[in-house]
Amino acid sequence: MTAMRTPTRVPSPRRREILDAAAKLFAGRGFHGVSIEEIGAAVGISGPALYRHFSGKEHLLAEMLLDISERLRASGVERATTAADGEQALHALLDGQIAFALDHPALITVHDRELGNVPEPARRQIRRLQRLYVEEWVTVLSELYPAVAPPRLRAATHAVFGLLNSTPHSAGELPRDAMAALLHRMARAALAGLAESADLVNED
Amino acid sequence: MTAMRTPTRVPSPRRREILDAAAKLFAGRGFHGVSIEEIGAAVGISGPALYRHFSGKEHLLAEMLLDISERLRASGVERATTAADGEQALHALLDGQIAFALDHPALITVHDRELGNVPEPARRQIRRLQRLYVEEWVTVLSELYPAVAPPRLRAATHAVFGLLNSTPHSAGELPRDAMAALLHRMARAALAGLAESADLVNED
DNA sequence: TTTGAATGTTAGTCACCGTTAACCGATTCG
């Protein structure tokens, strides 16, 4: 068969460039704290030229968050279904999230900061993707720790995300590989701690 | 001795009320995404009446972040120095941070979201308080895990903060007490995992 | 070669927002 074209969005390199620059700016001062003019300047063009690529500032943000959510979820699904057992699936999910968090701290930051500024049609879809990604984790974890009820697993998943996504705050403390290993180890240990606690807490 | 007056800032209840309302709004759409009018409306007054309490929007934000940083740091110092040994100190630090995160999710959110919007005189001071708080944790941890070098401890501290501050994302998944216990256990396990990894990684 | 899409530019419009001004009722205090 010939090269399979990706079915969803083939963002032109220009669009991707703009989205990356905008993400870094948004990460610093927030969506409303950054002007269209600044975003344009960050990629060498200026002001309203952005409207040749996006139909509005909010649409730009929406596409940015949709892209992030989609990339995370796709990577998650692929890694989780490829793995041989639950143990390897968790390993792969951790590696994926850690790599993303280390490579794109600005995207991580914007991802959970700016959802409140996305207009309604797209907001729901982003939430859906985020929820699917979380459920991917919960599925893997529930195989690994069958004694723990789903709500606890969900809370634990969010906690692990918080741990892994701390990279923007500890930038430069450690070299990248050491950081990745540290996060992987801490996250795994945190989840093991969760399992141990299961028999100590009663729930319906 | 008579009742000791607190030396720093005795914020009138009105100010506190405004700061709380503003924090919730900022947590939703960011500093620049919320108008003075909206903040006023949230406390029943409208618009420029806020200038009877704060000299400007940025000053309001600055005071908000200063207040949060100061409360965290003060609670940290007190809990860490009161404790008998390192083990108890860590326990107390965890309890303090968890209680704060569970009781004031909006403040937690704003605390690391909006530093980039604070004007320069205050920004430095907030950073200083945050750094002191982190160092408080690092001191306790370095007593508990003397084999781990400070940079790793700092990164681990930020990771634990991320874990504990995940509460805004997992709101309502579990009852408060269960959530507190879960976070405490996961954080402790994550740190234990950090200690185990110390002998596996060489550093200068 | 002309057409027309793609991608810029600058100038202008319009709404919104932070801030100030001017004014007002209540409460406290000399």
Added chain:
DNA sequence: CGAATCGGTTAACGGTGACTAACATTCAAA
């Protein structure tokens, strides 16, 4: 009883910023 301070109001001003319009350039295809 003033008088002042406190906390609130509405009206106006000035700046900024998202977006539109009108116009230019390049380049591929017909």
